[in-house]
Amino acid sequence: MLKFMSLAVKLQLNVHDLNNETGAGNVTDIRIMEFLDENGNKKEAPAVSGRMLKHWHYEAMRALINNGSYSLPLCAGCKTGEPIRPGEVTNGQLKQVPKPEQQILSSCCICDIHGYLIAQAAKQEGEGGISSRRTSRAMFSWLMPVLGSETAQKQVVHTRVSQQEEIAEGEGAAQMIFNKSYASGVYAFVSALDIDRISLVELNLGSSSSYAVGDDNGRKDRIKAAIEAYRYMLSGQMGASLSHALPHCSPLEVLVLYSEGGPLPFPVSPMYSDYIKKTKGLMPEHAKVLYWGKDTPEAISEEEKRNTISDIFNELLSKI
Numbered sequence: 001m002l003k004f005m006s007l008a009v010k011l012q013l014n015v016h017d018l019n020n021e022t023g024a025g026n027v028t029d030i031r032i033m034e035f036l037d038e039n040g041n042k043k044e045a046p047a048v049s050g051r052m053l054k055h056w057h058y059e060a061m062r063a064l065i066n067n068g069s070y071s072l073p074l075c076a077g078c079k080t081g082e083p084i085r086p087g088e089v090t091n092g093q094l095k096q097v098p099k100p101e102q103q104i105l106s107s108c109c110i111c112d113i114h115g116y117l118i119a120q121a122a123k124q125e126g127e128g129g130i131s132s133r134r135t136s137r138a139m140f141s142w143l144m145p146v147l148g149s150e151t152a153q154k155q156v157v158h159t160r161v162s163q164q165e166e167i168a169e170g171e172g173a174a175q176m177i178f179n180k181s182y183a184s185g186v187y188a189f190v191s192a193l194d195i196d197r198i199s200l201v202e203l204n205l206g207s208s209s210s211y212a213v214g215d216d217n218g219r220k221d222r223i224k225a226a227i228e229a230y231r232y233m234l235s236g237q238m239g240a241s242l243s244h245a246l247p248h249c250s251p252l253e254v255l256v257l258y259s260e261g262g263p264l265p266f267p268v269s270p271m272y273s274d275y276i277k278k279t280k281g282l283m284p285e286h287a288k289v290l291y292w293g294k295d296t297p298e299a300i301s302e303e304e305k306r307n308t309i310s311d312i313f314n315e316l317l318s319k320i
C-alpha cells in the first residue's frame with residue numbers, strides 16, 4: 001500500500017492564460033514572478049501560483065466524483081465548488097458548519113484531502129478550544145518556467161458583443177473592447193501527496209492514530225481519485241480561462257517518486273537542468289522511481305522508464 005508519492009513535471013504550454021487570477025476593469029495583466037536562474041541572476045516571467053494548481057487538482061477530483069467515476073461523499077461546499085469547507089445548506093444558504101474532525105472526514109473526501117480552516121472553533125466534546133484546521137494532503141509548487149528556456153507573452157485585443165447594450169443603446173455601443181495577455185513557455189511544477197495521512201484523524205487525542213474511513217470503506221477510493229486527478233493536470237487543465245484559452249499543452253517529462261515505507265523528501269524541481277540526478281541522490285532507499293519522457297536521461301535506468309504516462313498512473317493505482 002502506498003504511503004507517499006510525489007511528481008516532478010515538465011511540460012510545454014503554448015498560448016495559455018492559466019495565471020489569470022485577478023481581472024480588473026477591461027485589462028487583465030498577466031502575473032509575472034521574479035526568480036533566480038542557475039547562476040543566481042534575477043529573471044522574471046509569467047508563472048502560475050500553487051494555489052491555482054491546487055484548485056485545479058480539487059476541480060479534477062470533484063469532476064471525477066460528480067460524474068460517478070468514484071462513489072465518494074462530498075459536503076455541499078465541495079460538491080458545488082464553493083470554497084466553503086465543510087459546507088452545509090441550511091435555509092437555502094451554503095454555510096460553513098463546525099463539526100468534529102471525525103465527522104467532517106467521514107462526510108467529505110475533499111475536506112479530508114485538501115484540508116480546511118474553521119475560524120469559529122467547534123465547541124464539541126473533545127474538541128473544545130482547539131482551533132479546527134486541517135492541512136492539505138496534496139501540496140503544490142508554483143508552475144515556473146524551466147531555467148534557460150525562452151518565455152513569450154503577448155497582449156491581444158478582444159471584442160465582446162454585449163446584447164444588452166445593443167438593445168439599450170444601439171449598435172455603436174454594442175462592442176466592448178478589452179485586452180488580455182497570453183503566455184507561452186516550458187514549465188515545471190512539483191507536487192506531493194501524503195497518502196498515509198489521508199483520512200487520518202489528526203485531533204485524535206488518544207495514544208494511537210486512527211482513520212475516519214476504513215481502507216475498504218472508501219479510503220482506497222479517496223486515494224485513487226486524488227492520484228487520478230493529476231492525470232488531468234498533465235493535460236494543461238490547471239488554470240483560468242479554460243473556456244476560451246485551453247493551453248496547447250505537451251507533457252515533456254514526468255518523474256514520479258513513491259514509497260510503501262514512509263514519507264519522502266520533495267523532488268528537486270524540473271526547472272533545474274540536473275533535477276533527476278539530484279532528486280535520486282536525495283531519496284531514501286525505500287523510494288521507487290518511475291519516469292516517462294521522450295529520451296531516457298542518463299540518471300534513469302531501464303527498469304524506471306515507462307512507455308506512457310498511463311503506465312505510471314496504472315502502476316500507482318495498482319498499489320492502492
Ligand SMILES: [Zn+2]
Nearest residue numbers: 075078108111
Ligand atoms: Zn468538503
